[in-house]
Amino acid sequence: MxxxxxxxxxxxxxxRSFGAAGVGKGVVRPAYSEAxxxxxxxxxxxxxxxxxRVQFDxxxxxxxxxxxxxxxxxxHSDSQPEGGWLDGALGVIAALEIxxxxxxxxxxxxxxxxxxxxGVTTGSAIWSGHLPLAxxxxxxxxxxxxxxxxRAAMTDLAGGFVDPARFSGFVEMHIEQGPxxxxxxxxxxxxxxxxxxxxxxxxxxxxxxxxxxTPMHLRRDAFQALAAFNAQINDxxxxxxxxxxxxxxxxxxxxxxxxxxxxxxxxFSMQWRDGDTERLARMEEIxxxxxxxxxxxxxxxxxxGPMLGLEPVAMDGRLxxxxxxxxxxxxxxxxxxxxxxxxxxxxxxxxxxPVAMLFVPSIGGISHxxxxxxxxxxxxxxxxVLDHAVAALGRVNE
Amino acid sequence: MxxxxxxxxxxxxxxRSFGAAGVGKGVVRPAYSEAxxxxxxxxxxxxxxxxxRVQFDxxxxxxxxxxxxxxxxxxHSDSQPEGGWLDGALGVIAALEIxxxxxxxxxxxxxxxxxxxxGVTTGSAIWSGHLPLAxxxxxxxxxxxxxxxxRAAMTDLAGGFVDPARFSGFVEMHIEQGPxxxxxxxxxxxxxxxxxxxxxxxxxxxxxxxxxxTPMHLRRDAFQALAAFNAQINDxxxxxxxxxxxxxxxxxxxxxxxxxxxxxxxxFSMQWRDGDTERLARMEEIxxxxxxxxxxxxxxxxxxGPMLGLEPVAMDGRLxxxxxxxxxxxxxxxxxxxxxxxxxxxxxxxxxxPVAMLFVPSIGGISHxxxxxxxxxxxxxxxxVLDHAVAALGRVNE
Numbered sequence: 028m029x030x031x032x033x034x035x036x037x038x039x040x041x042x043r044s045f046g047a048a049g050v051g052k053g054v055v056r057p058a059y060s061e062a063x064x065x066x067x068x069x070x071x072x073x074x075x076x077x078x079x080r081v082q083f084d085x086x087x088x089x090x091x092x093x094x095x096x097x098x099x100x101x102x103h104s105d106s107q108p109e110g111g112w113l114d115g116a117l118g119v120i121a122a123l124e125i126x127x128x129x130x131x132x133x134x135x136x137x138x139x140x141x142x143x144x145x146g147v148t149t150g151s152a153i154w155s156g157h158l159p160l161a162x163x164x165x166x167x168x169x170x171x172x173x174x175x176x177x178r179a180a181m182t183d184l185a186g187g188f189v190d191p192a193r194f195s196g197f198v199e200m201h202i203e204q205g206p207x208x209x210x211x212x213x214x215x216x217x218x219x220x221x222x223x224x225x226x227x228x229x230x231x232x233x234x235x236x237x238x239x240x241t242p243m244h245l246r247r248d249a250f251q252a253l254a255a256f257n258a259q260i261n262d263x264x265x266x267x268x269x270x271x272x273x274x275x276x277x278x279x280x281x282x283x284x285x286x287x288x289x290x291x292x293x294x295f296s297m298q299w300r301d302g303d304t305e306r307l308a309r310m311e312e313i314x315x316x317x318x319x320x321x322x323x324x325x326x327x328x329x330x331x332g333p334m335l336g337l338e339p340v341a342m343d344g345r346l347x348x349x350x351x352x353x354x355x356x357x358x359x360x361x362x363x364x365x366x367x368x369x370x371x372x373x374x375x376x377x378x379x380x381p382v383a384m385l386f387v388p389s390i391g392g393i394s395h396x397x398x399x400x401x402x403x404x405x406x407x408x409x410x411x412v413l414d415h416a417v418a419a420l421g422r423v424n425e
Numbered sequence: 426m427x428x429x430x431x432x433x434x435x436x437x438x439x440x441r442s443f444g445a446a447g448v449g450k451g452v453v454r455p456a457y458s459e460a461x462x463x464x465x466x467x468x469x470x471x472x473x474x475x476x477x478r479v480q481f482d483x484x485x486x487x488x489x490x491x492x493x494x495x496x497x498x499x500x501h502s503d504s505q506p507e508g509g510w511l512d513g514a515l516g517v518i519a520a521l522e523i524x525x526x527x528x529x530x531x532x533x534x535x536x537x538x539x540x541x542x543x544g545v546t547t548g549s550a551i552w553s554g555h556l557p558l559a560x561x562x563x564x565x566x567x568x569x570x571x572x573x574x575x576r577a578a579m580t581d582l583a584g585g586f587v588d589p590a591r592f593s594g595f596v597e598m599h600i601e602q603g604p605x606x607x608x609x610x611x612x613x614x615x616x617x618x619x620x621x622x623x624x625x626x627x628x629x630x631x632x633x634x635x636x637x638x639t640p641m642h643l644r645r646d647a648f649q650a651l652a653a654f655n656a657q658i659n660d661x662x663x664x665x666x667x668x669x670x671x672x673x674x675x676x677x678x679x680x681x682x683x684x685x686x687x688x689x690x691x692x693f694s695m696q697w698r699d700g701d702t703e704r705l706a707r708m709e710e711i712x713x714x715x716x717x718x719x720x721x722x723x724x725x726x727x728x729x730g731p732m733l734g735l736e737p738v739a740m741d742g743r744l745x746x747x748x749x750x751x752x753x754x755x756x757x758x759x760x761x762x763x764x765x766x767x768x769x770x771x772x773x774x775x776x777x778x779p780v781a782m783l784f785v786p787s788i789g790g791i792s793h794x795x796x797x798x799x800x801x802x803x804x805x806x807x808x809x810v811l812d813h814a815v816a817a818l819g820r821v822n823e
Contacts, residue, residue, distance in 0.1 A: 205635065206639070237792060277636055277686050284678075285694075288675050298685065394635060
């Protein structure tokens with residue numbers, strides 16, 4: 028049996044109808060919302076029709092299980108508070124289409140709360156053992172709702188956790204959520220690795236003062252310290268980073284944040300991402316040394332919040348090669364290898380089994396927005412690559 | 426009669442007892458609070474004892490009027506939400522002591538809400554005609570209380586507005602609220618001018634994006650635009666400013682202000698102060714040109730809020746010379762001329778009559794803080810300079 032592109036696109040549009048909102052193809056389907064649970068019930072029905080055994084686990088991760096050992100494919104079907112129709116949904120419906128058309132055993136998963144209403148990739152983090160369930164239950168969303176209360180809405184569906192040993196690997200198809208493929212006119216990206224992340228809050232404390240009576244040379248202005256730090260790391264990173272490295276100061280909190288007062292304190296986020304653990308560590312050294320120098324030179328007290336870190340994850344060579352062969356068959360000259368700058372469920376699943384990922388373009392690089400979209404020809408191309416890869420993996424196994 | 430330093434200090438400490446709070450000599454006596462109104466009632470009694478005719482005006486400015494034409498002296502007796510014992514209070518009690526000891530006609534004023542619960546130097550702004558009463562009545566404090574409701578608490582005291590034509594000039598003594606005198610070991614500062622202020626909000630709007638998937642060279646990061654703007658104006662101001670010029674970015678609002686998102690928009694305050702209107706205008710040119718260049722180079726939309734401006738105010742030559750002669754008599758070698766970087770009631774009063782100001786040191790340059798203080802010997806030196814000046818002005822008039 029071959030994949031049915033029409034059925035695949037139809038199911039993708041049907042999934043969008045759960046929580047369809049906003050302009051264009053927008054979706055509002057956050058984890059555990061009515062729309063999310065209704066979508067999962069519908070998905071479970073489609074899985075059953077495909078001959079898969081449905082199992083919800085205690086946190087709402089939805090599995091459609093093939094009999095015996097199988098390859099796991101999928102992604103997530105919850106959305107951002109204001110999201111698009113493809114982020115996560117694409118990988119789930121593509122997996123469903125492969126499972127029902129392939130003659131190899133393929134299981135399907137839709138992880139819960141990948142978008143992090145309660146943290147980061149919550150459902151797969153729990154399943155992979157990275158986040159203990161008791162700890163997760165104490166997490167709350169922005170409205171103060173505890174995770175335990177949210178997941179209780181799915182109690183009637185919940186079974187046990189699925190044993191990961193039944194899967195030989197995990198393949199996740201996803202939109203790129205960045206501009207690389209779209210800019211180059213590429214159709215397929217085979218992911219080499221998911222970059223690692225470091226994230227911490229840095230605080231400079233100087234001296235709050237009257238903005239009229241304090242001469243410039245006597246100021247210990249926390250904003251000026253931040254500006255100096257920013258300029259220096261931009262300069263010092265130059266010979267350390269690659270074109271794929273990114274770093275961001277995305278959050279700034281100035282105190283007392285008044286136009287007539289020399290700011291006495293600033294706390295800001297410093298986040299950096301790269302595929303190489305050693306480069307991440309070298310950047311951390313530069314950040315800490317630069318912050319210390321700026322603090323010393325400007326009479327600032329310096330402090331750091333805890334450093335949050337996720338290690339880079341390399342994709343499995345065998346799974347990745349199958350995807351590359353598929354890409355070469357389906358989109359010759361229009362595919363490339365590339366790292367994933369965003370986190371995905373595959374990061375967590377890599378703790379349990381070999382993983383690989385496939386990207387299709389995001390128009391204008393836009394995601395986490397109602398305007399998120401991809402040409403349907405590219406969606407189908409991605410599906411066909413998965414189909415080829417699964418067939419190739421089957422042949423190797425036989 | 427000569428000034429009585431003991432009585433002066435005693436009254437200053439008594440005034441502190443209204444709203445005494447916090448560590449050290451802290452005071453909590455915001456405009457129209459119970460402590461503020463009680464302090465004004467007490468002050469009115471002291472004025473009467475000094476032979477002055479008490480008149481509250483409709484907004485709570487308290488005058489102690491000498492008979493016939495007189496020199497007006499004073500400041501304000503309201504405090505910051507967390508203030509010190511001298512900011513404003515010193516000028517009022519010093520004026521009281523001069524009025525009761527001098528044989529020249531001296532009237533005393535304590536303006537209301539100099540600290541700006543409802544704006545900036547509210548009481549003197551209304552009295553000087555700069556702020557229409559009907560407009561002021563619509564202002565609200567941070568808790569949403571309208572000015573009209575706050576001043577109603579003083580209705581039983583209120584008379585009409587005092588005719589400014591009865592005053593030949595205004596002299597205000599104040600703590601410096603900056604570090605200049607304290608750093609140099611100076612005892613007296615004779616103010617040359619109160620600097621002008623320009624203040625506006627600038628907004629850069631770029632493109633909000635995923636901090637993991639957006640390569641550095643494709644970002645339109647609003648925080649980086651702010652940092653570039655800041656570095657360039659610091660550089661370009663170099664050949665324009667004097668050692669007395671100050672400029673401050675004290676408020677920064679980043680959107681969406683999240684560590685994993687490239688900031689799409691920043692609004693920030695740009696405030697600059699100088700005694701020279703032309704320099705203020707030259708700085709504005711540099712600011713606008715730099716912001717436009719940064720916006721152009723980084724693909725940002727640029728917008729400005731309204732520019733708030735207060736013109737520099739030069740002190741009256743005759744009044745100032747009397748203060749300088751007094752300073753030379755009382756503190757030879759320990760006085761200097763200097764601009765005022767802070768706003769004062771004298772800025773408003775200058776619309777009505779000649780004004781002059783006298784500073785005494787602030788220990789550590791600290792003000793608007795419970796820790797605000799001045800050596801009592803310096804307070805008395807300031808009082809004696811006023812005494813000399815009033816006597817000298819009397820001699821000239823005779």
